Every structure is written in C-alpha cells, then in structure tokens.
Amino acid sequence: MDRRFSPTWTEEEKTKLRDMLRVGRTVRDAAEALGRPVTGVQTMASRLGVASWDSILAPTRERMRDLAAEGWASSRIARRLQVPVEAVDFYTGRIPS
Numbered sequence: 001m002d003r004r005f006s007p008t009w010t011e012e013e014k015t016k017l018r019d020m021l022r023v024g025r026t027v028r029d030a031a032e033a034l035g036r037p038v039t040g041v042q043t044m045a046s047r048l049g050v051a052s053w054d055s056i057l058a059p060t061r062e063r064m065r066d067l068a069a070e071g072w073a074s075s076r077i078a079r080r081l082q083v084p085v086e087a088v089d090f091y092t093g094r095i096p097s
Contacts, residue, residue, distance in 0.1 A: 006037075006040060009044055013034055013036075014044065014048060016030075016033070017030055017044060017045060017050065018050050020033065021050045021051070022050065023086065023090065024053050024086075024087070024090045026052065026053075026054050027041050027042055027052045027054055030052075053090070056087055060083065061091045063081060064077055064087075064092055065092055067080070067081075068088070068092040068094065074092070074094055
C-alpha cells in the first residue's frame with residue numbers, strides 16, 4: 001500500500017495495539033478500534049513482537065484450562081504451551097484485578 005494512504009503509526013496507537021492484543025482482543029477488533037486495515041494491524045503487531053490470540057487454537061485453550069485445574073501456575077503453562085502468560089490468565093479466568 002502506498003504510504004500516502006496509510007499514515008505512520010503513532011506511539012499512542014502502538015501502545016493501544018499492544019494493550020488490546022495483550023488482553024485478548026482480536027486483530028479485527030483492534031483494526032476497527034484504531035481505524036486501520038486488518039493487514040496493517042497484523043503487520044504492526046508482528047513488528048512489535050505482540051502475538052494475537054486469534055491463532056491460539058481450541059485444543060490449546062482446552063489444555064490451558066486442564067493444566068490450570070491441575071494447579072499449574074500460569075507462567076508454567078505459558079512456557080509449556082509457548083503462549084503469552086496473559087493469554088493463559090484470560091482463557092483460564094485468572095485475569096488479575
């Protein structure tokens with residue numbers, strides 16, 4: 001896409017994107033909230049090293065819940081399944097208040 005049609009990302013937008021993806025918002029939700037194309041949001045998330053949880057499949061989410069029920073710490077589950085600890089907290093209902 002020509003740069004004229006895609007304004008440079010501000011630090012505020014980058015922070016909002018990181019925050020949205022870290023709490024489980026989808027790329028599509030983030031794109032809509034930021035007024036940016038989905039592909040642009042995917043590209044920026046990749047550049048920022050922030051993964052969208054859209055790619056965490058149902059069997060992985062189920063395994064997170066199983067391990068949590070066995071008493072595993074969120075950080076241990078995250079390391080084992082190679083997902084963000086925030087995703088584990090979100091999908092297991094352990095979101096810190």
